[in-house]
Amino acid sequence: MYLSKSRRPITGRPLARAITAAFLLTALGISIQASASVPVDPGTASLETRLREARVFEEPLIATGPSSLEEQQALWQAVQQYRDAGNAEAFAPLQSFLTQYPNSAWGLALRTNLGLTYYRLGYFSRAMDAWEAAWRDARAQTQPETKRLADRALGELVRMHARIGHADRVTALLEEAQARPLQGPATEAIAGAREGLWLMRNEPGVAYLCGPMALKNILEFQGADRSRIAKINAVRSSPQGVTLDTVGKLAQQVKLPYTIARRSPGTPIPLPAVGHLSLIHI
Incomplete structure (x- = not known):
């Protein structure tokens, strides 16, 4: 509509x-950050270091374990292609990497960052799928850096479910987080989701x-x-x-x-508008 x-x-x-x-x-036409260049000498740094230092995403690319040189080269190439495209929606190289290496040690960081980018571009279902996969595969992480990324994926996932009124899913995710000492942005996201859940359960008249x-x-x-x-x-x-x-x-x-108007994918969004999303949410 x-x-x-x-x-x-x-x-x-x-x-x-x-x-x-x-x-x-706001501004769905997001472009890759201006600081997306690699701030280290690629001739002297290892691929793992270059991936970590490549300022393409909000969160650093950190592996949860060892990875082969072939895998690192494939990810580095995908990151370069994404960065050089200058278009935040040019996901194909990154998605292809995850298809080729579904159990990659880089999957947590890549999926968490893709989820953040999907969300900013309005691809909410994709964002939730990315965070769900990241959390599912990395919930057992204990190393501080990778655990923080897993926390971020969990926090964004539960906050998104709270935003669209999925009370039962929020409850389940909060139970998973209950005994987990959270780090970083996840603490605020979880706190907000708890408040939203209380409203959904106790004051639905103002929660929906x-x-x-x-x-x-x-x-x-x-x-x-x-x-x-x-x-x-x-x-x-x-x-x-x-x-x-x-x-x-x-x-x-x-x-x-x-x-009432039905928008085909890729067409301009008429404004002002109240959108009825494919998530069955207004």
């Missing part, structure tokens, strides 16, 4: 603002308002009168959330004209 004052889709411009459940995505809150964000962005926003603030949801049909009726009540 998209909403527009002119009732016509806004196409042909980069995505600048897409409002979804409980968060705002993703669709109405998306409408509210649009109204506030457009500088709407507070009386229109107050109508949305008064809405409460069932434990199953708010249906897209209900969101449409609420849009009519607050005088936000809209048209």
Whole structure:
């Protein structure tokens, strides 16, 4: 569903603002970080060192165990191809590496970082799959650096499930994390997921308002009168959330004209919009 004052889709411009459940995505056209060059002399450093020092991803590429020179060369080539493409969506070399080496010692770091990149680009299902695989394969890590990466994968995974209202999955993941001393960003992610789970279990009327809150964000962005926003603030949801049909009726009540539109993959996103994701989430 998209909403527009002119009732016509806004196409042909980069995505600048897409409002979804409980968060705002910006700038989907992300490019590789400017610091993506390798800060060590490739003639003197080992491949393992070059991989660790290649500033292509948010988290460093660290192996969970020994790997062959052939495997390191394959990963180094994939990282170079990804970096040189200058396009954050040019995942193919990295995905091909994981297909060729599914049990790679580099899998934890690569999947965790791919998950972070997928999330920023709006590929939420891919992000969850990447973090799930990273956590599943590395939950037993005890070495500080690799354990921290496993914690990061777990934290991002449980936070994503909390964002889209998967209470049972959040509960299961929190139980897995209960006896685990967490490190790094995972501590904040787990704490936030616990708070979200409490709301889902105890105050579902305010925990599943993703669709109405998306409408509210649009109204506030457009500088709407507070009386229109107050109508949305008064809405409460069932434990199953708010249906897209209900969101449409609420849009009519607050005088936000809209048209239902189905977006084909790769086409521009009409804005402003309330998105109904393939995750069955608004």
